Structure formats: C-alpha cells, structure tokens
Amino acid sequence: MLLSEMKVVAPGSLTEALRWLEEHQDRARPLAGATDAMVRVKEGQWRSPIWVEIRRLPELQRMDQADGWVTVGAAVTYGRLLRSELMAQTAPLLAAAARDVGSVQIQAMGTLGGNLGTASPAGDTIPPLFALEAEVGLCSRGGGERWVPVESFFLGPGRTVRRPDELITAVRFAPQAPGERWKWQKLGLRGAQAISMVSLALRLQPGFARVAFGAVGPTVLRARKCEAWLSQAEAFDLATVRSIAQMAWKEVAPISDVRASAAYRQQMACALLERGLREVLAV
Amino acid sequence: MKVTVAVNGTYYTREVEPRLLLSDFLRHELGLTGTHVGCEHGVCGACTVLVDGQAVRSCLTFAVQMDGAAVTTVEGLTPAEGELHPLQEAFREAHGLQCGFCTAGFLMTLVPYLAEHPNPSEAEIREALSGNICRCTGYQNIVKAVQLAAAKGGGR
Ligand SMILES: Cc1cc2nc3c(=O)[nH]c(=O)nc-3n(C[C@H](O)[C@H](O)[C@H](O)COP(=O)(O)OP(=O)(O)OC[C@H]3O[C@@H](n4cnc5c(N)ncnc54)[C@H](O)[C@@H]3O)c2cc1C
Ligand code: FES
Ligand code: FES
Numbered sequence: 029m030l031l032s033e034m035k036v037v038a039p040g041s042l043t044e045a046l047r048w049l050e051e052h053q054d055r056a057r058p059l060a061g062a063t064d065a066m067v068r069v070k071e072g073q074w075r076s077p078i079w080v081e082i083r084r085l086p087e088l089q090r091m092d093q094a095d096g097w098v099t100v101g102a103a104v105t106y107g108r109l110l111r112s113e114l115m116a117q118t119a120p121l122l123a124a125a126a127r128d129v130g131s132v133q134i135q136a137m138g139t140l141g142g143n144l145g146t147a148s149p150a151g152d153t154i155p156p157l158f159a160l161e162a163e164v165g166l167c168s169r170g171g172g173e174r175w176v177p178v179e180s181f182f183l184g185p186g187r188t189v190r191r192p193d194e195l196i197t198a199v200r201f202a203p204q205a206p207g208e209r210w211k212w213q214k215l216g217l218r219g220a221q222a223i224s225m226v227s228l229a230l231r232l233q234p235g236f237a238r239v240a241f242g243a244v245g246p247t248v249l250r251a252r253k254c255e256a257w258l259s260q261a262e263a264f265d266l267a268t269v270r271s272i273a274q275m276a277w278k279e280v281a282p283i284s285d286v287r288a289s290a291a292y293r294q295q296m297a298c299a300l301l302e303r304g305l306r307e308v309l310a311v
Numbered sequence: 312m313k314v315t316v317a318v319n320g321t322y323y324t325r326e327v328e329p330r331l332l333l334s335d336f337l338r339h340e341l342g343l344t345g346t347h348v349g350c351e352h353g354v355c356g357a358c359t360v361l362v363d364g365q366a367v368r369s370c371l372t373f374a375v376q377m378d379g380a381a382v383t384t385v386e387g388l389t390p391a392e393g394e395l396h397p398l399q400e401a402f403r404e405a406h407g408l409q410c411g412f413c414t415a416g417f418l419m420t421l422v423p424y425l426a427e428h429p430n431p432s433e434a435e436i437r438e439a440l441s442g443n444i445c446r447c448t449g450y451q452n453i454v455k456a457v458q459l460a461a462a463k464g465g466g467r
Contacts, residue, residue, distance in 0.1 A: 029332060029351045036312065036329035036375050066371040067352055081376060107365065131442020132420060133356060136365040221442055
C-alpha cells in the first residue's frame with residue numbers, strides 16, 4: 029500500500045527530537061509505535077509532512093520508583109508494562125489494562141505515550157491513570173518540563189493540552205497500596221482486539237475510592253458521587269453496592285456510535301461497577 | 312532515507328522512501344513474499360514478523376523504523392530449504408491450514424509465544440492467537456497444532 033509522501037526523521041536524543049518539534053510546530057508529529065498513526069495515515073487522516081521517530085529514545089524508556097513516585101516513560105510498550113515486576117507491585121491496575129490492549133503484536137509496538145497522544149476516550153490505559161491520579165510529564169526545548177494532572181491533560185476526543193513543540197516524556201503516580209482492592213474491566217464486542225465500549229478502573233481502600241470510566245464521555249471520567257458514597261459506606265451489603273452502582277448512570281455521558289448506543293453504555297457502566305464491586309468486596 | 316536491517320540473519324542496506332511499509336519492504340524490495348498482507352490495518356495478523364524477537368505487524372511499521380533492528384520472516388524459520396520448523400511440522404500434521412494465507416502470520420506469532428510459554432493451556436493458546444484471523448480452518452486444528460508442537464517441546 030502506497031501512502032502519501034512524508035518525511036520520517038530519527039533523532040538520536042530527546043533534545044534533538046524536541047528541536048524538530050520546536051522548529052516545525054504543527055508540521056511535525058511524534059511517531060512512537062505507529063499503531064494508531066499508521067492506521068490514521070492510511071485512512072487519509074493525520075497528514076503530517078514530518079514524523080519524528082521517538083520510539084527508541086533512551087530518555088523515554090524509564091520505569092522506576094523514587095521519592096514516592098512511580099515513573100513510566102512515554103515510549104514504554106504494553107509488552108514491557110505487563111511483564112514488569114515493578115508494575116505488578118506498584119500498579120497492577122495499569123498492568124491489567126495493558127494486558128487487554130489489542131493483541132500481542134500491538135502490545136509489542138504500542139506505547140503508553142501513544143495511548144495518551146491519541147487521546148481516545150476508549151484508550152485503555154487512561155482509566156487506570158485517572159484512578160491513580162497520575163501526572164503527565166511534558167517537555168519542550170523552550171519551556172522545559174511540566175507535570176499536568178491526567179484529568180486536565182485531556183480536552184476532548186483527540187484533544188489534549190500538549191503544545192505542538194512538546195513531547196510527552198513520562199507519567200508518574202503514587203503506587204497502589206499493598207492491600208488495596210482493585211479491578212480493571214473492559215467490555216468490547218469480542219474478547220480480543222476490540223475497542224472498549226465501556227471500561228472501568230476501580231480502586232478501594234477503607235475510606236478511599238476511585239472510580240474511572242472509559243468510553244462513556246468525551247474524555248475518560250471519574251464517577252465522583254460513586255466515589256464519595258463508596259468511601260463513606262460503613263458496611264457493604266448487596267443493596268448498598270447495587271444502589272451505589274446505579275448512581276453511575278447519572279455520572280456518565282456517553283454517545284451512540286457504531287459500537288454501542290448511549291443507553292446501552294449507561295446501563296453497562298452500572299453493570300460493570302456492580303460486578304466489579306461485588307467481586308472485590310465478595311458480596 | 313538509508314536503512315540497514317538484518318533480515319533472517321543477512322544485513323541489507325537500502326535507500327527507501329520513508330513512507331515505505333515494512334511489509335512492502337520485505338515483499339517488494341527483498342522479494343520475501345512469505346510474509347502476507349491482508350487487511351493492511353493491523354487487524355488480521357497475516358503480516359506478522361519478528362522484530363528483535365517480538366511479534367509485530369509489518370503493515371503498521373515503516374521500514375525506516377527498523378534501522379538497526381533484526382527482523383525474522385517465515386523464510387527465516389528454517390535452517391535450510393526443504394526442512395520445516397517443528398511448529399510448521401505440527402501445522403502440517405494437525406491440518407492447521409487450508410489455503411495457507413494466514414499461516415505465516417500464525418507461525419510468527421506463535422514461535423516467540425511458545426518460547427516464552429512452553430506449556431500453554433488451550434485457553435492460553437486461544438488468547439495468544441486472538442490477534443490473527445483465519446478464514447478457513449475454524450481455528451480448531453490450529454489450536455491442536457500448537458498443542459502438538461508444545462507436547463513435542465517444539466516451538467523453538
Ligand atoms: C489492531 C489494533 C488494536 C488496538 N487495540 C487497542 C485497545 O484494545 N486499546 C487501546 O487503548 N488501543 C488500542 N489500539 C490503539 C493503539 O494501539 C494504542 O492507542 C497505542 O497505545 C498507540 O501507541 P503508539 O506508540 O503506537 O502510538 P503512535 O501511533 O505512534 O502515536 C499515536 C499518537 O500519539 C502521538 N504520540 C505518540 N507518542 C507521543 C509522545 N511521547 N508525546 C507526544 N505525542 C505522542 C503521535 O503523534 C500520534 O498522534 C489498537 C490499535 C490497533 C491497530
Ligand atoms: S495485513 Fe497487517 S494486520 Fe492485516
Ligand atoms: S488457512 Fe486459509 S485463511 Fe487460514
């Protein structure tokens with residue numbers, strides 16, 4: 029298949045990559061695993077005269093824990109996330125979502141930074157990052173580094189606060205507590221390689237709850253009323269769990285598209301939350 | 312743009328257009344037509360090759376992204392002409408193919424998988440090949456072929 033003409037540059041360092049973005053602004057676009065970019069280019073979208081290859085930049089490969097933060101580089105692939113001992117210990121929620129992305133071939137190339145860059149409300153790493161209250165690291169040559177809370181990073185489908193001269197360098201978050209209950213769920217049209225119709229990242233500790241839904245709004249969103257009720261509940265019986273799960277209905281704002289109707293998504297948001305809560309609370 | 316890739320153990324340096332897909336590079340530049348192209352949208356898995364030992368979709372990759380990488384195609388599975396890889400042998404024995412269009416993609420997905428998981432359960436096998444589509448076999452015999460290869464310690 030022949031694509032329209034373009035230029036691909038392969039800078040050897042972060043500084044060099046940032047220089048390309050600064051000099052060419054809207055005419056240059058980062059290229060990581062290409063699993064979204066290639067599909068869009070073939071569909072005649074995302075025409076960019078210059079693609080700046082960043083997949084192998086050493087500065088974007090980190091996965092480490094220091095000073096209370098777990099930091100994951102933007103070019104870390106799903107394959108690395110789901111095999112990482114550090115992720116299994118500090119962010120099993122994120123690792124579980126990585127396991128549900130695409131197929132092994134997509135997991136080998138697709139990156140965390142690319143999932144954020146595409147900014148689909150159905151991006152599977154995003155609900156876990158909301159539930160972890162992660163921060164997105166952005167870097168430019170002129171402005172240096174800034175960290176943006178993941179909830180303010182997204183503006184709408186495909187839209188983020190990233191400036192054209194900036195690169196996503198990493199995400200960072202506080203580790204999940206050792207004994208906390210958590211659950212990742214994804215509802216798609218088939219078991220594998222399906223885009224989420226509804227997804228849910230759930231974290232529970234005594235007096236603490238995080239509920240983040242994917243694919244039921246213009247961006248991933250947190251169900252704050254459900255979170256408040258969950259963190260205040262004294263005891264969880266089936267009736268309490270059901271009534272809290274039903275509140276999700278009002279908190280989500282889905283659209284109808286080829287994959288599912290808005291009403292179905294609303295019902296499924298409640299169903300996923302109920303199922304997840306019943307599983308982690310054993311009620 | 313100049314690109315140097317080791318394909319099946321041989322280094323190739325070529326001047327290519329940046330827009331050239333890895334799948335087209337392999338098929339048209341190098342004449343390695345064992346890698347098939349189906350959907351060209353990353354869905355069917357027919358174009359799967361190994362890049363530095365990992366299964367990736369060559370239709371979703373630019374050739375220039377492979378500079379310095381080691382690529383293995385289905386042609387590189389066997390040491391010599393006429394011989395079969397144990398997994399290919401198992402596909403033949405268990406009737407894991409009919410038209411064969413999808414087969415190279417399945418093999419290239421499963422070779423690294425079996426190396427990492429030598430004794431997969433049936434459910435695990437089905438999950439491992441969920442990114443590959445076959446229009447002929449109904450998958451049953453593909454699963455059996457993988458089980459056969461695993462039982463014989465094949466895969467490698
Ligand atoms: C068959 C198939 C199945 C898929 N299944 C799923 C799925 O189940 N769940 C899911 O969430 N996604 C899925 N995807 C989508 C895709 O694989 C992911 O979104 C992936 O994370 C994209 O990463 P990438 O490295 O390939 O990004 P690329 O395609 O290289 O880039 C994507 C976008 O992000 C920008 N970008 C990339 N890196 C950076 C950076 N560091 N800084 C700034 N901008 C950047 C690029 O400019 C581009 O706009 C699937 C795709 C395919 C083809
Ligand atoms: S041809 Fe590459 S996945 Fe279908
Ligand atoms: S054998 Fe024909 S597509 Fe699989």
